[in-house]
Amino acid sequence: DIQMTQSPSTLSASVGDRITITCRASQSIGTWLAWYQQKPGKAPKVLISKASSLESGAPSRFSGSGSGTEFTLTISSLQPDDFATYYCQQYNSYRGEFGQGTKVEIK
Amino acid sequence: QVQLVESGGGLVKPGGSLRLSCSASGFTLSDYYMSWIRQAPGKGLEWVSYMSHSGNTIYYTDSVKGRFSISRDNAKNTLNLQMDSLRAEDTAIYYCVRDRGATGVPAALTYWGQGALVTVSS
Numbered sequence: 001d002i003q004m005t006q007s008p009s010t011l012s013a014s015v016g017d018r019i020t021i022t023c024r025a026s027q028s029i030g031t032w033l034a035w036y037q038q039k040p041g042k043a044p045k046v047l048i049s050k051a052s053s054l055e056s057g058a059p060s061r062f063s064g065s066g067s068g069t070e071f072t073l074t075i076s077s078l079q080p081d082d083f084a085t086y087y088c089q090q091y092n093s094y095r096g097e098f099g100q101g102t103k104v105e106i107k
Numbered sequence: 108q109v110q111l112v113e114s115g116g117g118l119v120k121p122g123g124s125l126r127l128s129c130s131a132s133g134f135t136l137s138d139y140y141m142s143w144i145r146q147a148p149g150k151g152l153e154w155v156s157y158m159s160h161s162g163n164t165i166y167y168t169d170s171v172k173g174r175f176s177i178s179r180d181n182a183k184n185t186l187n188l189q190m191d192s193l194r195a196e197d198t199a200i201y202y203c204v205r206d207r208g209a210t211g212v213p214a215a216l217t218y219w220g221q222g223a224l225v226t227v228s229s
Contacts, residue, residue, distance in 0.1 A: 034215035043202055043219035044152065055217070087152060091213045094206075095142070095154040095166055 002026050002090050006099035012107040017078045021102045023071045023088035032092035035064055035073045038101075039084045047086075048073065078104070109133040109218045111203045116223030123193050127223050129186040129203030136179055137162075140206035141186045143177065145199035146222075155201065156188065160209040170196070193227045200224050 003026035013019050023033065031051035036044035046055050048064035051071055061076045075082055083106055088099040115127040127143070142157035156177040157166045165177055176189040186203055203220040207213055 032213045036216075043222055044216070045219075046215045046217050049215035055215075089152075089216070091207075091215060094140070094164075095157055096213075097154075098152040101151045 002029065002093060002097050004088055004090055004097045004099040006086075006088055006102050008102060009100065010103045010105060012105045013078050014107045015078055015080060017107075019075050019078055019104065021073045021086055021088075023066075023073070023099050025069045025071075025090055028068045029090040029092040031067050032090060032096075033064075033066070033071050034089045034091060035062075036087045036089065037082075037084050038087065044087060075104075109205065111205065111218055111220035113201065113203050113220040113223035116201065116225050118226045118228065119193055120229050121194060121227055123227070124189070124191045125193065125225060127188040127190065127201055127203075127225070129188075129220055131184045131186065131203075131205075134205070136184050136186060137181050139208050141179070142204045142206050142216075143186075143188050143201055144204050144216075145197075145201045145225075147196075147199040150199075153199075157206060158186070190225070193225075195227050198225060198227045 005024045007022050033051045035048040037047050038044040047058045047062050052064045063074045065072050085101045085103045087101050090096045110132045112130045119125050140159050143155040145155050158177050174192045178187045200222040202222045204216050205218040
């Protein structure tokens, strides 16, 4: 199994801040990495696929980078709608593992 | 457009059974790998089971092996999850999710159902 480790677990930030979430894989996954946003009571929604490809409808303030074992999700200017929990997921292998999540809270 | 709608969740006593169904529209289930992913209250996302497009490959996470069974009704374009011998730790929202296509090319999980809440409690 591939272990996915996200950091931090919780991030307190203000509207307008630039924030970065990191995801590390226990072995190389190329660029088969996705980032999801989940709000309370809702299913996760994919924001980024293939490590850096912005999904249709996702705001351009979201960006992803990385390859191999280290990846980042950046929100360039945090908006009120962005306070949520974010998960990374490797999909290089079947039943691709998720990171444990990063909750972005209002500071 | 693609839509996944789960049904069958509810409150059940430990040791009881439930059957979740996922009705798919906008695509044919047998053209895709399909998965059940669950989320316990306040916790992260956990794969429960998946079925390949052909039905020949099925996966269960260790904690549900021998208790849960995934199946598909091609005529109704519906994915099912039969859950027996339920335990308190099975309490979660269960999501039906469309995975990669028959070609096997890796794909992010773009389509999720709204989720079905399963509560196991006496």
